[in-house]
Amino acid sequence: MRSALRRTVAVGAALALTASLAACGGESTEEPVELGDKQVGAMADYTAGTQFTATEPLTFPLLYSDHPNYPLKEDWLLWQEITERTGVTFENTVVPMSDYSQKRSLLIGSGEAPLIISKTYPGEETAFVSSGAVLPVSQYLDLMPHFQQKVADWGMExxxxxxxQADGEFYVLPGLHEEAWQDYTVAVRTDVMEDLGLQTPETWEDFREVLRAVKAENxxxxxxxxxxxxxxxxxxxxxxxAMTYGTSAGWGYDNEQWDEAAGAYTFTGTSPEYKEFVTYMHSLVEEGLLDPESFTQDDDSAIQKFVSGDSFAISTNAQTVVNDYRPALEDNVPGASVAKLPLPAGPAGSVVPGTTRLxxxxxxxxxxxxxxxFxxxxxxxxxxxxxxxxxxxxxxxxxGTTYTKDGSTWTLxxxxxxxxxxxxxxKHLQKDFGFAGGVFAYGGTTELLESTFSEEEKEFQALMKQKxxxxLPPPAPLTDVxxxxxxxxxxxxxxxxxxxTLQFVLGQRDLEEWDAYVAExxxxxxxxYIETVNEAQQRFAAENG
Structure with missing residues (x-):
């Protein structure tokens, strides 16, 4: 899961979803289409808590991102069960995950995209808004009582x-999490930590000291x-x-970051926080603590170094620890153990991003x-x-087939x-049955989210909840122009x-040239660019209070 939301494509205040979700917001430039003649297969009494079952068989085209670890099978129980419960059959347009973003853009641009365009992160929809290719879904939330209920119950307005967008509408239906949650962190060799008598680092400065101690031994x-x-x-x-330094980089990089003291957006890449972050990352490379190939090598190369015992730490999420690291490491290095490191704190404090509920x-x-x-x-x-x-x-x-449930406990x-x-x-839940795949299984209650977590991961999440x-920064919706x-x-x-940034971190450019970089x-x-963003933010604030 990636937590960043693009500020340049994020926009303004909520329009009324229903009376219970009322909030101030801009006026849409378009009226919703009348739906009286678009009721085929629809339920007249569909409400939150109601099982949707089409009143006649329906088929909906779906753009499907095909994961190489569990490629789509037409006989999956997933498809059978969806049809049995709802009366809906999917007509899948299958695209390899590696080509998904590009193929999705081509299909939308050519007008050939299926009705349901899955696997879309918030922000990725913006490129398709001005052409009218995707639906302003916020106009039709009265047809989605479960969505509305979760937004209201979890305070997600x-x-x-x-x-x-600047028209007051949104064009993507995001996955909704009950609570913010942090998955990605660093995995470390806990057996090495124990052998060297090292304490769990609480800050990134502490983490550097741990790496220094490991380096001294190797x-x-x-x-x-x-x-x-x-x-x-x-x-x-x-x-x-970067997040813990009060800025953004990598997967989450945004050109603008909100300065609370100034009450305005500033340019991320030249901010004091960004320089401090870059300086820290450079120190890891300069001291030989972080492999320079970390910024260019493929995943398999990095994983091989870790599971063969040649490296001590590597970025991770919960699944990669279990699937990519632990089995191979234990096979290759007898007595080795690995675990997720509680996310260290930075100058911004012991924090997690507020954007992770979407x-x-x-x-x-x-x-x-x-x-x-429709x-x-x-x-x-x-x-x-x-x-x-x-x-x-x-x-x-x-x-009764793939799991049993006792109260709030699921058992595979x-x-x-x-x-x-x-x-x-x-058998495998994803490979042989199609469940727990990346096209559908996102969002929901914290209880459901954590239902597949090991006790180890639950302990990690308990620590994250203390952060x-x-x-969220204020909206800054840009007009089409x-x-x-x-x-x-x-x-x-x-x-x-x-x-x-890469040049500074790798030492290919001296940090003494920072002022020249800012001028560039x-x-x-x-x-x-930042003036445009701030004008949009101020306009929104003036119009919406």
């Missing part, structure tokens, strides 16, 4: 504000060699460290409005993605494995900051 090796370079160099590590979700093609089963489509999406029953189905499967069937619950079982949740102008400088600025960013339009 402000979270949804982060999604709204002077010819890098204590940490990292992974997750798919979309940004050291994307996971840079993201979590997950990847889905878009709806605007062509859905042309169908006579209402049923929205009801179905509401049930499968947002009802407790639907979320339990796509995560755990079928009670003995002959099925998932995240190491039954490692010797002959301070960072506040502003967005078009901002895009001309935003991408080049992001690329420039990413490249310069200014020459590329950093101040002009």
């Amino acid at each position: 402000a979270d949804l504000d982060q999604l709204r 002077p010819d090796e890098y204590p940490m060699s990292d992974r997750f370079n798919d979309s940004a160099p050291a994307g996971a590590l840079m993201n979590i460290v 997950e990847n979700g889905l878009m709806i093609s605007s062509e859905a409005l042309e169908r006579d089963d 209402v049923a489509l929205m009801q179905f999406v509401d049930w499968l993605w947002y009802s407790d029953e639907g979320l339990e189905l796509v995560k755990w499967g079928v009670e 069937a003995d002959d099925i494995d998932y995240v190491g619950m039954n490692p010797d079982a002959p 301070q949740e960072l506040p 502003e967005r078009e102008q901002a895009t001309l400088v935003e991408t080049p600025l992001t690329d420039f900051v990413t490249q310069a 960013a200014e020459a590329k339009g950093a101040s002009t």
Whole structure:
């Protein structure tokens, strides 16, 4: 899960979802389409807590991101159960996960996208808004009572504000988490920690001391060699460290960051907080504590170094510890053990991001409005993605077949494995049944989220819940014209900051040249860009109070 939300695409205050979700907000420039002739298959009495069952068989096209670890099978119990319960059959357009973002853009741009465009992170929808290719889903929330109920019960109106465009609407239906949660951190060799008498580091400064101690025992090796370079160099590590420094980087990089004292946005890549973060990261490389290849190598190379015992630390989430690291490490290095490190604190404090309550979700093609089963489509999406029953189905499967339940305790069937619950079982929940996949299984109650967690992970999450949740920055919705102008400088600025950051961290550029770097960013339009963002923020504040 990636926690960042793009400020340049985030927007303003909530419009009224229903009377119970009323909030101030801008006025939409378009009226919702009349739905009287779009009721085929819809339920007349569909409410929160109601099982959606189409009044006649329906088929909905779905854009499906195919994971290489559990490729789609047409005979999965997942598909059978969805159809049996709802009367809906999916017509899948299957795209390899590695090509998903690009293929999704091509399909939407050509007007050939399926009705349901899954696996969309908040912010990714913005490129498709001005063309009218995707539906302003916020206009049709009255058709989604489960979605509405979770927003109301969990107080998520402000979270949804982060999604709204300048017209007051939002165009992505995100996964909704009851509570903020932090998954990504660093995995460390706990047996080495014990052998060296090292204490669990509470801050990133402490973490550097741990790496120094490991380096002293193994002077010819890098204590940490990292992974997750798919979309940004050291994307996971840079993201979590920068967040605790009061800025953003890696996966979570935004060109703008909110300065509470100034009451305005500033340019992230030249801020004092960003320089302090870069200086810290540089120190790890300069001292030989972090492998320079951490910013370029593929995941398999980084994993191999760790599981062979050549490195001591590597970025992780809960599943990678269980699936990628622990089994191979234990096979290769007798007596070795690995665990997630409680996320260290930084200059910004012991914090977690406030944006983690919104997950990847889905878009709806605007062509859905042309169908006579549009209402049923929205009801179905509401049930499968947002009802407790639907979320339990796509995560755990079928009670009595793939799991049993006693009160609030779920137990996986003995002959099925998932995240190491039954490692010797002959079947797998994802590979053989299709459940717990990345297209559907996001969001829900904390109880459901943690239902697949090991006791080890629950202890980790208990520590994360003690941290301070960072506040959401104020909305700064750009108009179509502003967005078009901002895009001309935003991408080049992001690329420039990413490249310069890597140069500073690796020592290819001296930190004494920071002022020159700031001047270069200014020459590329950093101040002009931030002025546009601040004007949008001030306009919104003036219009909405």
